[in-house]
Amino acid sequence: MSYCRFSERSSVYVYHDINGMLRCCSCSLHGPEFYDTRTGILEHLQEHIDKGGRVPSDVIGALREEIRLFGDSTFGAEGNQR
Numbered sequence: 001m002s003y004c005r006f007s008e009r010s011s012v013y014v015y016h017d018i019n020g021m022l023r024c025c026s027c028s029l030h031g032p033e034f035y036d037t038r039t040g041i042l043e044h045l046q047e048h049i050d051k052g053g054r055v056p057s058d059v060i061g062a063l064r065e066e067i068r069l070f071g072d073s074t075f076g077a078e079g080n081q082r
Contacts, residue, residue, distance in 0.1 A: 003059045011054040014041060020075050028053070037072045038063045 002015035003022075013025040017034070022041040024033040029048065035041040042063050045055045 003062060004056050009054060009056050010059075012045065012048055014045070014059065016074065022074050024048075036074050038067045038074065039072050 002013065004010040005013050006026075011028065015023055015025065017023045021034040021036055022038070023035075024041065024044055027033045029044075029051065033044055035044065042060065045060065045063075049055050
């Protein structure tokens with residue numbers, strides 16, 4: 001399941017890959033980026049925002065809520081369900 005896809009609202013495409021990592025697909029900053037923590041992808045998304053990228057605010061909120069509910073790691077049955 002993706003958190004966001006390329007659209008008028010979003011210049012990023014972020015999803016959980018089959019290994020449980022969060023991926024910034026076709027990243028315009030560094031090429032494909034993979035993160036095993038939600039904090040890591042949040043920091044990366046902030047970098048996109050700081051450089052003028054469009055990241056939907058609900059994505060930031062969803063990731064923060066998942067940290068609260070499931071913890072920071074993207075691994076584990078609960079953390080991978082979205």
